[in-house]
Amino acid sequence: MPGKKLLMIVGDFGEDYEIMVPFQALQAVGHEVDAVCPEKSEGETVKTAVHDFRGDQTYVESRGHDFQLTASMDEVDPADYDGLVLPGGRAPEYLRTHDEVLSVVRHFFEEDKPVAAICHAAQILAAADVIEGRTCSAYSALESDVEGAGGTYYDGVTTDGNLVTGRDWGDHVEWISQFLDVLGTEIHHGESAQAEPAED
Structure with a gap:
């Protein structure tokens, strides 16, 4: 089955792992991922932030990577994509x-896409x-935001x-596993081919 074409919306100080890991993992299993950001063009970068949990009442934020965009948001048509990925971090606050x-x-x-x-x-x-x-x-900390928007918060x-959340x-x-299920991605685990020993 051919890979799907996916759109990822990112922004400055989006969470580093939540951008980098799905961006790479989804490509690793054969999907195409375009990463876009409002008011930025293909080839430009967004700055990421690492949110870590070290025993404080909330997360600690550290500077992450410069993540390069693969497309320009004003040039993409969502109708061309099979699914959407929305990372977290500080970026959603302004996105x-x-x-x-x-x-x-x-x-x-509206189109019931993943x-x-x-x-x-x-x-x-x-x-x-x-x-x-x-x-x-x-x-x-966003439980009240989910409930205020009419949803039921789930701790997991x-x-x-069509919606997969974490x-x-x-x-x-x-x-990522549940998202792959919704996408209909099939991953087959098998023994890798062993090279035949060379004859003398």
Whole structure:
């Protein structure tokens, strides 16, 4: 089965692991991923941030990588994509103020296409008015945001129809696995071919 074409919306100080890991993992299993950011073009970069949990009341934020965009948001057509990925971090706080971001998100829900959102990406889902009546996970401090948008908060990874959500990068394995299921991705595990010994 051919890979799917996926769109990822990122922004400055999005969570490093939540951008880098799914971007690479989804490509590793054969999908094509375009990463875009409002007001930035293909080849430009966004700065990422690493959110770590070290026993404080909330996460510690450190500077991450410069992540290069693979497409320009004003040139992509969401109708050309089979699924959407929304990383968390600090970026969703401002990405949700861009009408083009909300319009793209609504397209995927109107067309019932797979959507993977994690951590603070719930802020974008709430702003796009797509959570109502759904079960949705997010960073624990956003429970009231999910419920305020008409959703039911779930403390873990959950799939509700086309929507797959997780709390933070600690949920990556299950979050990406459930998203692959919704995408219909088939991964076959088999013995790798062994080279025949050379004859003398």
